[in-house]
Amino acid sequence: MIRDFGRIVQLGMKSLLLHKLRSSLTTAGILFGVASVIAMLAVGEGASQAALEQFRDMGVTNVLVRSVKPEETQQSSSSMWSVLDYGLTYAEADRIERLLPRATVVRVREVQRGVMRGEAFRVTVVVGTEPSFLLASNMKVAEGRWLTDLDMLNQENVCVLGHKLAKLLFPLDNPIDQTILAGTDDRFRVVGVLQGQGRAAGPSGITYDECVFVPMTSSRRRFGDTIRNLSTNRFELTELHEIKVHLAGSDEVENAAMVLREMLLPMHKVRGDTEITVPLELLQQEEASKRRFNLVLAVIASISLLVGGIGIMNVMLATVTERTREIGIRRALGAKKKHIVQQFLVEAGVLSALGGAVGVALGMIVPKVITEVFEEKTVVLPQHVLLAFCISAAVGVVFGLYPAWRAANMDPVEALRHE
Amino acid sequence: MDRSDRPVIAEFVDVHRHYRMGDNVVRALNGVSVQIRKGDYLAIMGRSGSGKSTMLNILGCLDRPTSGAYMVGGRDVARLDDDALSEVRGREIGFIFQSFNLIPQLTVLENLEVPLFYQGRVGPESRRKAEYLADRVGLGKRLEHKPLELSGGQQQRVAIARALMNDPLFLLADEATGNLDSNTEKEILDLFDDLRRDEVTIVIVTHNQKVADRADRTLWLKDGQVERFDVNRPAEVAP
Numbered sequence: 080m081i082r083d084f085g086r087i088v089q090l091g092m093k094s095l096l097l098h099k100l101r102s103s104l105t106t107a108g109i110l111f112g113v114a115s116v117i118a119m120l121a122v123g124e125g126a127s128q129a130a131l132e133q134f135r136d137m138g139v140t141n142v143l144v145r146s147v148k149p150e151e152t153q154q155s156s157s158s159m160w161s162v163l164d165y166g167l168t169y170a171e172a173d174r175i176e177r178l179l180p181r182a183t184v185v186r187v188r189e190v191q192r193g194v195m196r197g198e199a200f201r202v203t204v205v206v207g208t209e210p211s212f213l214l215a216s217n218m219k220v221a222e223g224r225w226l227t228d229l230d231m232l233n234q235e236n237v238c239v240l241g242h243k244l245a246k247l248l249f250p251l252d253n254p255i256d257q258t259i260l261a262g263t264d265d266r267f268r269v270v271g272v273l274q275g276q277g278r279a280a281g282p283s284g285i286t287y288d289e290c291v292f293v294p295m296t297s298s299r300r301r302f303g304d305t306i307r308n309l310s311t312n313r314f315e316l317t318e319l320h321e322i323k324v325h326l327a328g329s330d331e332v333e334n335a336a337m338v339l340r341e342m343l344l345p346m347h348k349v350r351g352d353t354e355i356t357v358p359l360e361l362l363q364q365e366e367a368s369k370r371r372f373n374l375v376l377a378v379i380a381s382i383s384l385l386v387g388g389i390g391i392m393n394v395m396l397a398t399v400t401e402r403t404r405e406i407g408i409r410r411a412l413g414a415k416k417k418h419i420v421q422q423f424l425v426e427a428g429v430l431s432a433l434g435g436a437v438g439v440a441l442g443m444i445v446p447k448v449i450t451e452v453f454e455e456k457t458v459v460l461p462q463h464v465l466l467a468f469c470i471s472a473a474v475g476v477v478f479g480l481y482p483a484w485r486a487a488n489m490d491p492v493e494a495l496r497h498e
Numbered sequence: 499m500d501r502s503d504r505p506v507i508a509e510f511v512d513v514h515r516h517y518r519m520g521d522n523v524v525r526a527l528n529g530v531s532v533q534i535r536k537g538d539y540l541a542i543m544g545r546s547g548s549g550k551s552t553m554l555n556i557l558g559c560l561d562r563p564t565s566g567a568y569m570v571g572g573r574d575v576a577r578l579d580d581d582a583l584s585e586v587r588g589r590e591i592g593f594i595f596q597s598f599n600l601i602p603q604l605t606v607l608e609n610l611e612v613p614l615f616y617q618g619r620v621g622p623e624s625r626r627k628a629e630y631l632a633d634r635v636g637l638g639k640r641l642e643h644k645p646l647e648l649s650g651g652q653q654q655r656v657a658i659a660r661a662l663m664n665d666p667l668f669l670l671a672d673e674a675t676g677n678l679d680s681n682t683e684k685e686i687l688d689l690f691d692d693l694r695r696d697e698v699t700i701v702i703v704t705h706n707q708k709v710a711d712r713a714d715r716t717l718w719l720k721d722g723q724v725e726r727f728d729v730n731r732p733a734e735v736a737p
Contacts, residue, residue: 093603408599413588413616415581491560
């Protein structure tokens with residue numbers, strides 16, 4: 080049985096090789112269909128995984144409230160020296176703490192400064208925050224220690240470095256107990272280094288790996304609440320840049336988000352200077368949009384494979400007509416209808432499976448190229464590859480069915496007479 | 499051994515074959531009865547339109563009688579369905595065609611194996627048999643050639659070997675020498691004589707008197723009926 084099937088496949092290949100160009104063009108139809116399906120799925124999966132990771136890093140049990148610099152109006156930009164006053168306040172953080180007693184509220188201040196140690200220099204963000212930041216951002220200490228309540232109380236000039244920044248400032252030696260200079264005259268003693276997180280979202284488009292962390296109180300005392308923005312050269316008064324509200328479980332997120340929206344919206348609605356981000360909601364939205372995307376993809380994939388299938392049917396019909404005589408001979412030599420169906424189905428199947436196989440190979444290369452060229456994350460899932468291949472093989476069988484049926488139902492006498 | 503002592507392997511019993519052509523009914527065969535016995539060498543002659551082709555198609559189980567019975571190997575093929583008919587073709591009949599009808603993309607060996615393939619009998623055994631028969635028709639060294647690399651006579655030899663692969667009840671040749679020059683024709687007819695000595699039953703449909711003369715008996719068809727039988731050679735010549 081298996082040997083016979085092997086033989087049918089082998090004979091099918093022989094027949095296909097009679098028309099190399101025609102066979103390869105037909106195969107190409109399926110090939111590009113399969114390759115594009117795999118590539119599209121890989122790009123989609125990559126984008127969605129990247130988004131999911133990002134939202135997960137924000138913390139699915141967090142609600143993030145950020146200060147947003149409002150659109151500058153004519154009035155406010157009239158003077159270079161006027162102070163732009165916006166965003167969250169300490170009082171609001173305290174109110175949130177009272178409204179959500181079970182939540183951990185983490186205050187975050189972000190001050191842009193050039194950080195220097197010896198020859199090494201880097202403009203980065205000095206994050207002033209509280210000890211609970213570590214838990215809320217799901218980060219870990221690699222060396223030394225994290226900020227403590229005592230640091231807060233004493234307004235200590237100590238700092239903890241992000242993984243990348245530590246590497247940059249201290250490429251060779253141990254940073255612990257060394258001193259760095261932030262801005263022109265603020266010195267901080269390094270007490271710890273965080274573990275690298277890689278992709279974690281941080282403030283102003285850089286990751287927390289590149290930041291330096293200092294006690295909230297020290298940040299306030301050292302830099303003050305009115306800070307000169309280095310890029311716009313304007314003074315801005317912002318007490319808090321972010322409040323991370325860390326909840327005990329994801330089931331509390333919805334309620335907390337509602338409370339925060341109701342509390343903050345009335346105060347900040349007019350200027351639109353705050354923004355509430357709920358990673359869990361984003362995560363759910365992303366999952367929903369992924370489902371939609373997959374649906375769209377399925378439609379596109381079926382269209383492209385349909386086109387390939389029509390190509391196969393076209394070629395198989397031509398083949399059947401061309402080989403009418405051969406069909407007659409085979410019938411005269413004892414072939415049953417099912418044998419003829421088998422023969423042409425196998426040929427159609429081989430065409431599409433071949434296209435599928437090469438398509439799989441191409442489909443696995445294309446995402447790599449996309450990753451290289453566009454720096455877009457792509458993920459090829461084995462089940463997607465399997466799916467694409469199976470569909471291509473099925474297309475061959477489905478679209479080969481009618482030509483094969485036509486071949487089998489020819490009158491042997493007529494077929495033998497065919498020139 | 500007298501002819502009448504040999505078993506009947508195929509028999510037409512009052513076979514009619516009518517075609518409908520628009521409003522007309524064409525009576526291609528109109529009550530033909532004939533017996534083919536083992537070891538027969540029968541030629542079927544007639545002008546075009548005499549019903550030769552129809553008779554060939556029915557003899558070869560490619561077509562079924564409209565009425566009457568056609569018994570092959572003890573079965574009435576008029577009552578068989580398409581699958582069973584294919585089975586009878588594959589097991590009991592060895593076709594030889596005017597234009598050889600080898601499958602061009604297959605080698606000689608593969609062509610020889612086609613009849614057995616449809617009975618699921620391809621293996622080392624079938625290969626040995628193909629080699630033996632190729633040798634017998636004088637093509638032992640050409641097994642790996644493609645048909646188009648062979649001359650017409652050689653192709654027809656392959657076709658004859660192919661017809662013998664399934665040990666058929668009889669060989670059914672349709673103008674087997676019609677596409678060959680006279681020298682090659684003679685070679686093929688000599689091969690038939692040779693086969694006949696081995697008790698192979700041969701039915702040859704032709705309009706060529708020279709070919710028909712080599713057979714033991716000739717059946718003349720006219721207007722779908724048997725006109726007469728000529729006995730060219732005493733039947734007991736058969737071994």
